[in-house]
Structure formats: structure tokens, C-alpha cells
Amino acid sequence: MENIQMVDLHGQYLKIKSEVDAAIQEVINQTAFINGPQVKQFSTALEKYLGVKHVIPCANGTDALQIAMMALDLQPGDEVITTSYTYVATCEVIALLRLTPVFIEVNPNTFTMDPTAIEKAISSKTKAIVPVHLYGQCADMEEILAVAKKHNLYVIEDTAQAIGAQYTFSDGRKASAGCMGDIGTTSFFPSKNLGCYGDGGAIFTNDDALSEKLRMVANHGQKVRYFHDIVGVNSRLDTIQAAILNCKLPHLDEYSAARRAVADRYDQAFENHPNLKTPTRNPKSTHVFHQYTLTGCNFKREDLQEHLKSKGIPTMIYYPLPVHLQKGYSMSKFEQGSLAMTEVLCNNVFSLPIHTEMSKETQDYIIQHVLDFF
Numbered sequence: 001m002e003n004i005q006m007v008d009l010h011g012q013y014l015k016i017k018s019e020v021d022a023a024i025q026e027v028i029n030q031t032a033f034i035n036g037p038q039v040k041q042f043s044t045a046l047e048k049y050l051g052v053k054h055v056i057p058c059a060n061g062t063d064a065l066q067i068a069m070m071a072l073d074l075q076p077g078d079e080v081i082t083t084s085y086t087y088v089a090t091c092e093v094i095a096l097l098r099l100t101p102v103f104i105e106v107n108p109n110t111f112t113m114d115p116t117a118i119e120k121a122i123s124s125k126t127k128a129i130v131p132v133h134l135y136g137q138c139a140d141m142e143e144i145l146a147v148a149k150k151h152n153l154y155v156i157e158d159t160a161q162a163i164g165a166q167y168t169f170s171d172g173r174k175a176s177a178g179c180m181g182d183i184g185t186t187s188f189f190p191s192k193n194l195g196c197y198g199d200g201g202a203i204f205t206n207d208d209a210l211s212e213k214l215r216m217v218a219n220h221g222q223k224v225r226y227f228h229d230i231v232g233v234n235s236r237l238d239t240i241q242a243a244i245l246n247c248k249l250p251h252l253d254e255y256s257a258a259r260r261a262v263a264d265r266y267d268q269a270f271e272n273h274p275n276l277k278t279p280t281r282n283p284k285s286t287h288v289f290h291q292y293t294l295t296g297c298n299f300k301r302e303d304l305q306e307h308l309k310s311k312g313i314p315t316m317i318y319y320p321l322p323v324h325l326q327k328g329y330s331m332s333k334f335e336q337g338s339l340a341m342t343e344v345l346c347n348n349v350f351s352l353p354i355h356t357e358m359s360k361e362t363q364d365y366i367i368q369h370v371l372d373f374f
């Protein structure tokens, strides 16, 4: 069996190599490394793809979240409701801006924010809700947006894992992941579903005034060069990365379909297994399967990982320790046991290799060795 990886970036590159190589060479020939024409070209193409008015490119997905919170003028002490079951970046920027993270539970079937837990977490200091479209499908946005509207709260969607997912509201209206709240953020980290060959990120909004503010914050707080109306940051998408993304964006839907096909086969293989629970799909969202994550019961997770490793099959745990139990986040004052569901998930989930290049033979091999373990 060939070298199995969680994600096969090299195989994906080989399929579009000539196009990507030429695009990179073109940037070098033009030497417009900062804010070259490819950056604007990409943000315009992404606006069209997502059906959103403004895409503001930036340096990475963490910056995107920080710029979003700065543009909304969130102030130290303001409370932001989010999940502890996420990648740390979501909470990192909250802490960095001296905002207060207020963690709530996730739905253990879909792994996304439990909307019924929001209202109990709201206080007079609450300013925003940050749902994470974890593993590639949308959180329950209809319910989240309704609570946000009722309490006059901002919604920032962390879309780092779900670019290309589509949400359908009860009235039939469709929207792209990241384009339903006030602001959406994403990452083009290489292993993300739309990954570049280094760091990259973007911010989405349908609000014209907010888009101007976001651009200003990302660009040293200036609208006019050398006139800094607010304190900002320096966060740009490299031209070379934008050129690569221009080659990859037209393939995004086919990449999502390839991932979904792998997920479908895993689902069929593990559907009625007594020790494994397959990931539930939110009926209102398409799923782009950034990760394929199973929840185990009645066996030792490390033993299964060890068994698979001996067969050359990698597994990953996203995430082994929830943010509220991380040493660096003790200021959140959420103790062990305070988010029981989140903690149970962190102790029992594991993710199998899933990517755009996986052959049926490789997947059969993985499935067989997972089943053989039991």
C-alpha cells in the first residue's frame, strides 16, 4: 500500500501542476509580490463563487477572526459566545483582544454549536456569537441568527473548515457558509479545503460600511496611505498565494464532491457498527468534509490508533483537549466537567484520512483495518 496520508497535497498539485507553475512564474516575472493584480482577481472570483458582496483577503484565518472582531469595535471585557470544541484560533483572538470567551456546548451528532445553549449564556456584556462550521458543515445558522437578532448580537462565522458548504434556510433561501452572519472568516492554510501553498485567509461580508472598516483594519488602519484613522494590523494575502488560489478555486466544487464520496463510503462501512458512530449530517447544510470524524465507544482509542499505525494508516484527534481545559486559557474560568459533552467528545473522537486524491483501494484498505481491529 502506498504511503497513506491524512491529506494528499502533492497528488492534488500534480493534477494542476502546469497551471500552478505558470501562475507562480507569472507573479515572479511581474514582481508585484504585494497586492499584485492576482489578489483582486481572486477576491472578485471568490465573491462570485460565494455569492457575497465583499471578500477581503488577509494573511491567515486567525488574522481574519481578529480583524473581524476589531472591525466590530469589540472592547476589552465584552463577552463572546463560542464553542470550546474547536481549533484554538477561534478563542485565541478573543483572549488576545482581552474579550471574554463564554463557551457553550456542541451538538454531539453534528459537532457544531448547540443553539439551544446560547440564551442561557447571554449577559449584559455579550456582544457577539462565533459559530464554527466544524469539520465542513454549517452550524445551525437559522437558529443562531434568530437568537442573535433577538438580543442584538453580532455573528461571526468561523468558516476555516467549511468553505464551499451551502446552507438552506426553512424558506428555501440558500447561502454559502460564511456569508450568513455579519462577518465570515476563512483560512487558506495548505490542508484546508481550499488551500494555498503557504498561509492565507479571507473575510466575507455583505455590509458595505463594514467591508470598508475591515479593509482599513487589515491595512494599518488607513484608507488613505499614511493616514491612520484607527489602529490596525498588517495582514495581506501574498500575490503568489492568490495566483495559486486562482488556479484552485475553479476546482473547489469537484474537490468537495471527491471528499463527500470518500465520506459516503466510510458512512456505509461503519453505519451500524456497535463501537463507532458516524458523523451526522445537518439536513440544512451540505457537508464538504474537511474531516471525517467518528465517535468511538467501548474501546481504547489509542489501541485502535496503534493498530492502524502498524498498518501504515494515520489517524488524528481533532481535538484532544478542549480550549477551556488548555493551560493558556484558564482565565476563561470553565472548569473540568463544565462542558461535559465537549469533554466526552474530545476523549472519544478520531478522524480518518480524507482528501481529494483517495483511491477506492486505499479506502478499502483503511476500512478493512478499522473493522479488523474490533
Ligand SMILES: *Cc1c(COP(=O)(O)O)cnc(C)c1O
Binding pocket: 060, 061, 062, 063, 086, 087, 089, 090, 132, 158, 160, 161, 186, 187, 188, 189, 199, 200, 201
Ligand atoms: C485552521 C483554522 C483556523 C485558523 O486558520 P489559520 O490560517 O491557520 O490561521 C481558525 N479556525 C478554525 C476552526 C480552523 O480550523
